[in-house]
Amino acid sequence: MDGPRRPLPTEWNQVVDFFNDNLRFDQSWKIDQEYPLAIHSKNLNNIRVLSINNELMSGAVMKMHIMKCSMGLFKVAAIGSVVTAPEHRNKGYSHEVLKDCLQAAEEQVCDFALLWSNLYDFYRKVGFELAGSEVSLVIDKEMNAENPEVKILETNKIAPEALLKLYNFHTTGTIRTVEDIKAYLKIPNTRFYTAWDKGNQLLAYAVEGKGADLNGYIHEWGGMVSHLVPLFSHIRKAQGRTITVIAPNNSSNLIRSMKPYCSTVNHGFLGMIKLLNYDNFFQKAIRYSRNLGVDGFIVHKDGDTFLIGCKDKIYQTTDEKDIVRIIFGPMNEVDYKNFDQETQTVLKQLFPIPFWAWGWDSV
Numbered sequence: 001m002d003g004p005r006r007p008l009p010t011e012w013n014q015v016v017d018f019f020n021d022n023l024r025f026d027q028s029w030k031i032d033q034e035y036p037l038a039i040h041s042k043n044l045n046n047i048r049v050l051s052i053n054n055e056l057m058s059g060a061v062m063k064m065h066i067m068k069c070s071m072g073l074f075k076v077a078a079i080g081s082v083v084t085a086p087e088h089r090n091k092g093y094s095h096e097v098l099k100d101c102l103q104a105a106e107e108q109v110c111d112f113a114l115l116w117s118n119l120y121d122f123y124r125k126v127g128f129e130l131a132g133s134e135v136s137l138v139i140d141k142e143m144n145a146e147n148p149e150v151k152i153l154e155t156n157k158i159a160p161e162a163l164l165k166l167y168n169f170h171t172t173g174t175i176r177t178v179e180d181i182k183a184y185l186k187i188p189n190t191r192f193y194t195a196w197d198k199g200n201q202l203l204a205y206a207v208e209g210k211g212a213d214l215n216g217y218i219h220e221w222g223g224m225v226s227h228l229v230p231l232f233s234h235i236r237k238a239q240g241r242t243i244t245v246i247a248p249n250n251s252s253n254l255i256r257s258m259k260p261y262c263s264t265v266n267h268g269f270l271g272m273i274k275l276l277n278y279d280n281f282f283q284k285a286i287r288y289s290r291n292l293g294v295d296g297f298i299v300h301k302d303g304d305t306f307l308i309g310c311k312d313k314i315y316q317t318t319d320e321k322d323i324v325r326i327i328f329g330p331m332n333e334v335d336y337k338n339f340d341q342e343t344q345t346v347l348k349q350l351f352p353i354p355f356w357a358w359g360w361d362s363v
């Protein structure tokens, strides 16, 4: 067995074929078109594979993102395309690959790793936990919210600079370049919708579908709520089916405006998170608490023990999940009952942080 290791540049075509044959064998496009930044030869150093007799049999892909939210900037390892060839499964290969990914992400000073999966127990075994929040607005009612002042176009011929300008108004998400957006605009099996004013200024955008994933889901959007609502109304009508908008929990204005059109508003998890460089990450949390004028907040890892609290009231846990849930949420009232009143007030003031990842950046 050879690996886990980063692939050799000479193996590139073999690597793309491996992920494609095991994950997208039934599609008309290739997997690198679906993940143009992650499955790209420039990102080779962040891919891990295992091979036997020169044949690839297990692998995973990471994309390092710089992500922002009100707590500051994070370096995040987004992990995906985790796969073992069917004949080699249940021999521990994926876990070996994942552990190697996490080690590389730690060495690259990532604050935490993030992934999207429904194989919760599989990823829990390497330390991931469900955390963060995401709201799904299921638009199943008729919407007649079009606005004659707003012109809607369905095309991917959108200036990436204009998209980026609107995207940058988001308070949370990955820091992107124009080149990143250009690449994302070419992802197959995607529908793009834009709203324009009479002077041909881009007012809002929405993206539905992403390759084999997110069919029927608007996973990227931007612009003011007053322009997004007519845009979503158009999409609902044009597609003639239930459409779900996914949004960060803190988009309260949008959520409130869309509720009349949704029988269901689901509150789910953002994804699965595993902390990596504890000291770095906790220093950011402490700095953030000071910026908000909170004195004496402490979060620290000492050996296997996590310490969290305020002033002289410090709580201990050896379960990373407890800390991840406090910082990223979700926490319910019963969870807070484990803390004294003053600590509860501080934790609720600081956390959960309004952190979110947009659909194009999932791997």
Ligand SMILES: CC(C)(COP(=O)(O)OP(=O)(O)OC[C@H]1O[C@@H](n2cnc3c(N)ncnc32)[C@H](O)[C@@H]1OP(=O)(O)O)[C@@H](O)C(=O)NCCC(=O)NCCS
Binding pocket: 058, 081, 082, 083, 084, 085, 088, 089, 090, 091, 092, 093, 094, 095, 096, 116, 117, 118, 119, 121, 122, 125
């Ligand atoms: C999921 C997958 C990657 C696991 O690969 P693998 O090499 O067989 O995994 P491992 O042998 O390292 O499994 C390690 C552990 O996870 C468990 N496990 C494996 N597949 C699992 C699954 N689908 N759900 C829950 N646990 C699973 C194993 O039983 C094993 O547990 P143990 O350590 O207690 O014995 C593989 O089944 C696969 O390629 N599936 C198709 C693609 C896929 O779904 N990828 C995940 C995308 S998010």
